[in-house]
Amino acid sequence: LGAQAPTLVEQDSRSGLVLVKNPHLDLMEEDVLYHLDLGTKTHNLPAMFGDIKLSPDTAIFDFQFVCVGGSPNRMRAFAQFMQRELGLAGAGEDVADICAGSDRYAMYRAGPVLSISHGMGIPSISIMLHELIKLLHHAKCRDVTIIRIGTSGGLGIEAGSVVITDTAVDSSFQPRFEQVVLDDVVVRSTELDKDLAEELLACSRDIPDFPTLIGHTMCTYDFYEGQGRLDGALCSFSNEKKLEYLRRAYDAGVRNIEMESTAFAALCGLCGLKAAVVCVALLDRLEGDQIRASHEVLWEYQQRPQRLIAAFIRKRLGLF
Numbered sequence: 001l002g003a004q005a006p007t008l009v010e011q012d013s014r015s016g017l018v019l020v021k022n023p024h025l026d027l028m029e030e031d032v033l034y035h036l037d038l039g040t041k042t043h044n045l046p047a048m049f050g051d052i053k054l055s056p057d058t059a060i061f062d063f064q065f066v067c068v069g070g071s072p073n074r075m076r077a078f079a080q081f082m083q084r085e086l087g088l089a090g091a092g093e094d095v096a097d098i099c100a101g102s103d104r105y106a107m108y109r110a111g112p113v114l115s116i117s118h119g120m121g122i123p124s125i126s127i128m129l130h131e132l133i134k135l136l137h138h139a140k141c142r143d144v145t146i147i148r149i150g151t152s153g154g155l156g157i158e159a160g161s162v163v164i165t166d167t168a169v170d171s172s173f174q175p176r177f178e179q180v181v182l183d184d185v186v187v188r189s190t191e192l193d194k195d196l197a198e199e200l201l202a203c204s205r206d207i208p209d210f211p212t213l214i215g216h217t218m219c220t221y222d223f224y225e226g227q228g229r230l231d232g233a234l235c236s237f238s239n240e241k242k243l244e245y246l247r248r249a250y251d252a253g254v255r256n257i258e259m260e261s262t263a264f265a266a267l268c269g270l271c272g273l274k275a276a277v278v279c280v281a282l283l284d285r286l287e288g289d290q291i292r293a294s295h296e297v298l299w300e301y302q303q304r305p306q307r308l309i310a311a312f313i314r315k316r317l318g319l320f
C-alpha cells in the first residue's frame with residue numbers, strides 16, 4: 001500500500017523538518033495558501049510559526065503540536081483552554097484567528113500548540129492538510145506531532161467514551177484510503193503512529209472520569225446512508241441489515257465511526273508527520289441513530305479529547 005504510493009512530502013528523520021517533495025513547488029516564486037489566507041510573500045511564516053519560548057525563563061521548545069478538529073468554535077475554545085493549561089501570557093483573553101481573512105478555516109495559536117478547524121468530511125480536511133503541511137514546511141517547523149480531536153458515533157461502547165485510533169479503516173473495514181489522481185485511483189495506507197497511541201492511552205489513565213480505549217475507526221463519505229443510518233432523507237435498507245453491518249464492523253475491530261480519519265492518516269503518514277486521532281463517541285450506534293443528548297452533555301463530551309490532549313502536551317513539555 002504505502003510503499004507503492006509516491007511520497008509527496010515527508011518529515012526529514014534527522015532534522016525533523018517537514019520536507020515538501022513536490023518538484024513543482026520549488027519552481028514557484030510564491031506559494032499562496034488560498035484557503036488559509038496566508039502566503040510566502042504576504043506573510044513571514046517562519047516568524048509566525050517558528051520555535052517559541054513558553055516564558056522568558058524556559059528553553060526554546062523545538063517542537064510543535066498541531067491539533068485539528070471539525071468546528072471553528074471548538075478549535076478556538078481548545079486554544080483558549082491550552083493557553084490556561086500551559087500558563088501562557090494572555091490566558092483568559094480572546095485569541096486571534098490567524099486565518100481571519102478566510103471564512104473556510106480558523107487557526108489559533110497557544111504557544112507551541114496550533115489549533116485549526118478542518119470542516120466536515122474528507123474533501124474539506126484534505127484541502128486544509130495540503131495547505132497546513134506546506135505552511136509547516138515554509139515555516140521550518142520541526143518534529144511536529146499532529147492530532148485530530150473530534151466527535152464520532154461509537155460502536156458497542158458507552159456514549160462519552162474516548163477512542164484513540166490505532167488504524168483508520170474504510171467502509172469495507174480495510175486500512176486504506178483511495179485518492180483519485182488524474183484518472184488513476186491511488187491506494188494509500190492509513191496506518192497511524194502506534195507509539196503515540198499508546199502514549200495517549202497512558203495519559204488517559206490519569207483522567208479517571210471517562211473511559212478511554214484504543215480501537216479501529218471507520219471513516220465514511222457520509223453521515224447518513226454512509227454510516228448505516230435509518231434517519232436520512234434516503235434509506236433503502238432495513239434495521240436488520242443496518243445492525244448486521246454495524247456488528248460486522250464491530251467484529252472487525254471498529255469502535256467508532258467518523259468522516260476524516262483515513263484521509264488524515266494517509267496524508268500525514270506520507271508526510272512523515274507523527275499523527276493520532278482521538279474522538280469522543282456521542283452515542284452508541286448499536287442503540288440508535290439520532291444524537292439526543294442535551295447541549296450541556298454534548299459540550300462536556302467534546303471537552304474530553306481536549307482534556308486528554310492537554311494532559312499529553314503538558315507531560316511532553318514536562319509540566320505536570
Ligand code: R2B
Pocket residue numbers: 070119120121150151152223257258259260
Ligand atoms: C464527526 O462529526 C462530523 C459529523 O457530525 C464529522 O466531521 C465527523 O467526522
Ligand code: URA
Pocket residue numbers: 151152153154223227257258259282
Ligand atoms: N460524527 C459522525 O461522523 N458520526 C456520528 O454518529 C457522530 C458524530
